[in-house]
Amino acid sequence: MTTVTRVCVRDLRFPTSxxxxxxxxxxxxxxxxxxxxxxxxxxxxxxxxxxxxxIGRGNNVQVAAIEEAAQRFTGRDADGLCADPAAAMRELAxxxxxxxxxxxxxxxxxxxxxxxxxxxxxxxxxxxxxxxRELCQLSPTEVVxxxxxxxxxxxxxxxxxxxLLEEQAPLRDSRRACFEQLGLxxxxxxxxxxxxxxxxxxxxxxxxxxxxxxxVKLKVGEDLDSDLRRLEIARHALGASVDIAVxxxxxxxxxxxxxxxxxxxxxxxxxxxEPTHPDDVLGxxxxxxxxxxxxxxxxxxxxxxxxxxxxxxxxxxSVLQIDATRVGGVNxxxxxxMLARKSKVEVIPHAGGVGLCEAVQxxxxxxxxxxxxxxxxxxxxxxxxxxxxxxxxVTVTGGAYRLPTSPGSSSEFVAGVERRYGFPDGTEWIS
Numbered sequence: 316m317t318t319v320t321r322v323c324v325r326d327l328r329f330p331t332s333x334x335x336x337x338x339x340x341x342x343x344x345x346x347x348x349x350x351x352x353x354x355x356x357x358x359x360x361x362x363x364x365x366x367x368x369x370i371g372r373g374n375n376v377q378v379a380a381i382e383e384a385a386q387r388f389t390g391r392d393a394d395g396l397c398a399d400p401a402a403a404m405r406e407l408a409x410x411x412x413x414x415x416x417x418x419x420x421x422x423x424x425x426x427x428x429x430x431x432x433x434x435x436x437x438x439x440x441x442x443x444x445x446x447x448r449e450l451c452q453l454s455p456t457e458v459v460x461x462x463x464x465x466x467x468x469x470x471x472x473x474x475x476x477x478x479l480l481e482e483q484a485p486l487r488d489s490r491r492a493c494f495e496q497l498g499l500x501x502x503x504x505x506x507x508x509x510x511x512x513x514x515x516x517x518x519x520x521x522x523x524x525x526x527x528x529x530x531v532k533l534k535v536g537e538d539l540d541s542d543l544r545r546l547e548i549a550r551h552a553l554g555a556s557v558d559i560a561v562x563x564x565x566x567x568x569x570x571x572x573x574x575x576x577x578x579x580x581x582x583x584x585x586x587x588x589e590p591t592h593p594d595d596v597l598g599x600x601x602x603x604x605x606x607x608x609x610x611x612x613x614x615x616x617x618x619x620x621x622x623x624x625x626x627x628x629x630x631x632x633s634v635l636q637i638d639a640t641r642v643g644g645v646n647x648x649x650x651x652x653m654l655a656r657k658s659k660v661e662v663i664p665h666a667g668g669v670g671l672c673e674a675v676q677x678x679x680x681x682x683x684x685x686x687x688x689x690x691x692x693x694x695x696x697x698x699x700x701x702x703x704x705x706x707x708x709v710t711v712t713g714g715a716y717r718l719p720t721s722p723g724s725s726s727e728f729v730a731g732v733e734r735r736y737g738f739p740d741g742t743e744w745i746s
Contacts, residue, residue, distance in 0.1 A: 316392055316394060317356050317357050317358045317361065317392070317393040317394055318356060318357045318390055318391060318392060318393055319354050319355070319356055319388045319389055319390065319391050319393050319396070320355050320356055320357050320389070320390075321354075321355040321389065322352070322353075322354060322355075322382065322385040322386055322388070322389055323352070323353040323355065324350060324351065324352050324353075324378045324381045324382050324385070325350075325351045325378070325728075325733050325737060326348070326350060326374050326375055326378045326737060326738045326739075327348060327349045327350075327351055327366075327374075327669075327704075327728065327732060327733060327736050327737060327738070328346050328347075328348040328371060328374060328736060328738040328741075328743075328744070329346060329347045329348065329669055329701055329704070329736055329743075330346055330743060330744075331345060331346055331347045331700070331701075332344035332345060332346050332371070335508055335509075335510030335511065336508060336698075336700050337370070337508060337667065337668070337700075338508045338509045338510035338511075338534070339508065339509050339534040339536070339562065339564040340509060340534060340535065340536030340537040340563060340564050340566035341536070341564040341565050341566050342370055342564065343509070343510065344510075345370035345371060346370060346371035347368070347370060347371075347668050347669040347700075347701060348368070348369045348370060348371050348374040348669070348738075349366040349367065349368055349369070349374075349669055349670055349728070350366060350367045350369065350374055350377040350378045350380075350381055350426075350429065351364070351365075351366040351728050352364065352365050352366060352381050352385060352429045352430070352433050353433070353727075354385065354388070354393075354430075354433045354434070354437060356393050356437070357393075358393075361393070361437060361440060361441055362437065362440075363433035363434055363435075363436045363437030363438075363440070364433060364436050364723065364724070364726045364727035364728075365428075365429045365430075365432035365433040365436055365640075365644075365674075365724065365726050366429065366640065366670055366674075366726055366728070367381065367425045367426065367428070367429050367640045368638075368640045368668040368669065368670060368671055370668070373422075374738065375738070376422055377422055377425065377426065380422045380423050380425070380426035381426040381429045381430070383413075383423075383426065384407055384413065384423070384426040384427050384429070384430050385426075385429070385430045385433075387406075388403070388430070393437065396434050396437075397434060397437055397438035397441060400431055400434045400435055400438065400461065400644075400645065400646065401460065401461045401462075401463070401646055403430065403431060403434055404427070404431045404463070404643060404644060404646045404647075405463065407427040407430060407431070407643075408424075408427055408463070408643055413427070417618075419618060419619040419621065419643065420618035420619060421618065424618060424619065424642070424643055425640060425641060425642075427643050427644065428640060428641075428642055428643045428644035428647065429640065429644070430644070431643060431644025431645055431646060432639075432640070432644045432645055432674075432724060432726065433726075435449070435644070435645045435724060436723045436724040436726055436727075439722055439723050439724060440722045440723040441722075442722070443722050444722055445677065445718075445719045445720060445721060445722060445723065445724075445725070446645075446677040446723060446724040446725070447676070447677035447678075447679075447680035447681055447684075447718065447719070450645075450649075450677065450678075450681040450685070451487065451491065451680070451681055451684050451685055455476075455477045455480035455481045455484060456477060458476075458480055458649060458653075458685075459473045459476050459477050459480070461645070461646050461649055462476070462646060462649055462650045462653065463646065463650070466620075466621045466624070467620055467621070467624055467650060467654070470624045470627075470628060470654065470657065471624075471653060471654060471657045475657070476653045476657075479653065479656050479657065479686070480653075480685060480686065483685055483686060483687075483688075484685075487684055487685055490683060490684045490690065491684050494680060494683060494684065494718060495718055497715065498712075498713075498715030498716050498717045498718065499679060499680065499683060499693060499694070499695060499715060499716045499718075500529065500530075500693065500694040500695070500714065500715055500716075501528065501694060501695055501696075501697040501711050501714055501715055501716050502528060502529070502530035502531065502532060502558075502560070502694050502695070502696060502697065503523050503526075503528045503530075503531055503532070503696075503697050503698065503699070504531075504532040504534075504562075504667055504696055504697075504698050505519060505523070505697070505698045505699045505700070506519030506520045506522070506523050506531055506533070506549070507531060507532050507533035507534050507549070507562075508534055509534040509535075509536075509537060513544070513545065513548055516533075516545060516548055516549060516552075517548050517549075517551075517552045518552075520548070520549050520552035520553050521552050521553075523553070523557070524552070524553050524554065524556075524557050526713075526714060527712075527713040527714030527715070528557065528697075528714040529556075529557055529558060529714055530557065530558040530559070530560060530585055530694060531549060531553060531557060531558075531559055531560075532559070532560040532561065532562055532588070532696070533545060533546065533549055533559065533560075533561050533562070534561070534562050534563075534564065535561045535562065535563050535575070536562075536563035536564060536566030536567060536575075537566065539575055539578060542561070542575070542579075543578065543579075546559065546561070546579065546582050550582060558583075558584075558585040559582055559584055559585065560584055560585040560586045560587070560588060560612070561579065561584055561586075561587055561588065562587075562588035562589060563575070563587065563588065563589055563590050563591075564588075564589050565589050565590075565591060565592055565593060565616070567590055567591055568591060568598075569591055569595075569598045569601055569602060572587075572590035572591050572598075572602045572606075573601075573602055573605045573606060575590075576590065576602070576606040576609055577606060579609075580609070584609055584610075585610070586609070586610040586611065586612040586633075586634050587606070587609055587610070587611055587612065588611075588612040588613065588634075588636065589612075589613050589615070589616070590602050590611060590613075593613060593615075593616035593617060594616075594618075594622065596622070596625045596626050596629050596631055597629065597631075598631075599611060599613060599626060599629070599631030599632060600626075600629035600630050600631040602631075603630055603631050603632065603633070604630065610633040610634055611631065611632050611633060611634070612632060612633070612634035612635075612636055612663065613626070613631070613632050613634075613635075613636060614626075614632065614634075614635045614636035614637055614638065614651075614664075614665065615636050615637075615638040615641060615664075615665030616638075616641060617637075617638075617641065617642070617651075618641065618642065619642055619643065619647060620642070620647055620650040620651055620654060623635065623650075623651050623654050623655075624654055627654055627655065627657075627658040627660055628658075632660065633660055633661065634660065634661045634662075634663050635651065635654075635655045635660050635661065635662050635663075636663060636664055636665045637651050637652070637662060637664045637665070637675065637678060638664065638665045638671070638675065639664070639666075639671055639674035639675040639678065640671070640674065645678075648678050649681075652678065652681070652682045652686050653686065655682075656686050656687065656688065659688065661687075661692050661693065662678075662679070662682045662686075662687065662693070663692075663693065663694055663695065663696075664678065664679060664695060664696065665696060666695060666696040666697065666698070667696060667698050669700075669701040669704065670701075670704075670705055670726060670728070672695070672696070672697055672698065672702070672709045673702070673705050673707065673708060673709050673719075673725035673726060674724060674725060674726050675695070676695060676709060676716055676718075676719065676725065677719070677724055677725065679693065679695045679716075680718060695716055697709070697711050697716070703729075704728055704729055704732050704736070705725065705726075705727070705728060705729065706725075706727040706728060706729050706730075707719060707721045707723065707725040707727065708725075709725070
């Protein structure tokens with residue numbers, strides 16, 4: 316029997332604020348960070364890896380929460396955990412004392428997600444396949460069994476979810492072959508950070524067009540005149556063939572959001588992202604109805620599937636942007652994808668931070684192969700920062716993601732990264 320022998324959580328922080336990578340209207344100077352978890356086992360060939368993305372201060376709080384959630388599994392049978400990750404998810408999410416710290420939201424729920432994701436990573440490593448393929452091998456019944464339906468069945472019951480999966484089952488092999496050959500469309504946010512000069516924005520937009528990206532996203536929300544000027548620069552640099560999306564990062568109230576989106580009308584935006592507070596379901600619905608047909612996108616800060624159920628039922632978004640480390644792990648993400656399918660909403664994830672491109676790509680492929688009714692609109696965010704710190708970095712060529720082939724969830728950091736970026740004792744932070 317293989318057992319979990321040790322839980323290791325590291326506080327990793329990368330000083331992106333020095334170059335304004337990641338800067339937006341709500342987060343002007345983030346230091347991209349990760350609370351990185353390793354579940355070590357009695358078989359030294361196998362370990363499970365995951366992380367929670369944060370942007371600097373407070374990452375130590377996330378580390379402590381992961382340690383609290385994960386320690387109970389020390390000494391436990393790793394075979395049993397891998398055989399039924401849903402049981403581990405239920406054990407943690409329904410622990411009444413931990414649940415009091417949410418429920419199903421915030422630092423503790425993200426910590427639970429890290430533990431669940433590490434178990435799935437261990438499972439797919441032991442199977443010798445990437446996580447996306449592990450998920451794609453699940454039968455419709457097995458997918459449904461991994462989801463906690465307690466608060467969702469009034470919107471989507473397990474039987475209907477199974478039927479939706481069974482509808483797409485005959486297409487799985489052909490879709491997988493197509494994506495393995497052609498990849499999946501990537502869009503880039505790298506040119507659009509709010510702290511970049513106009514000249515840098517223009518140069519990076521030209522580079523993005525030449526690299527084959529068909530969509531570029533710009534950060535907006537600090538000043539309308541500045542937003543319009545930057546959109547003009549981007550449109551001129553990109554030409555008519557490259558779409559533009561914008562992201563306000565929650566900065567607007569409802570009235571400002573409506574006025575701003577209407578001011579952007581001439582740019583024919585692919586979507587407007589996070590126009591207001593992420594928990595304001597009614598606000599999102601009001602905005603979406605007022606600015607139609609401009610699509611509203613949100614989801615990276617949705618804490619759980621219950622929030623998504625309400626958002627989608629209210630018509631508050633036509634693009635759902637799942638985040639690999641915001642919710643309670645793989646099992647919550649499966650629920651989000653199924654809710655989006657029920658509502659006929661595109662799943663186009665958030666992937667801006669360190670490790671997020673690597674982690675969330677697996678769920679894009681699962682959705683594209685097994686769930687989505689139409690794969691043509693699907694894409695995944697890409698930023699060209701910090702991939703060198705991941706043991707299995709993404710590959711993006713010609714404006715498309717290439718499917719990972721290494722076993723696991725692509726969530727392991729390179730060995731020794733903490734010597735430079737560990738906080739507070741890494742060389743990057745004590746020099």
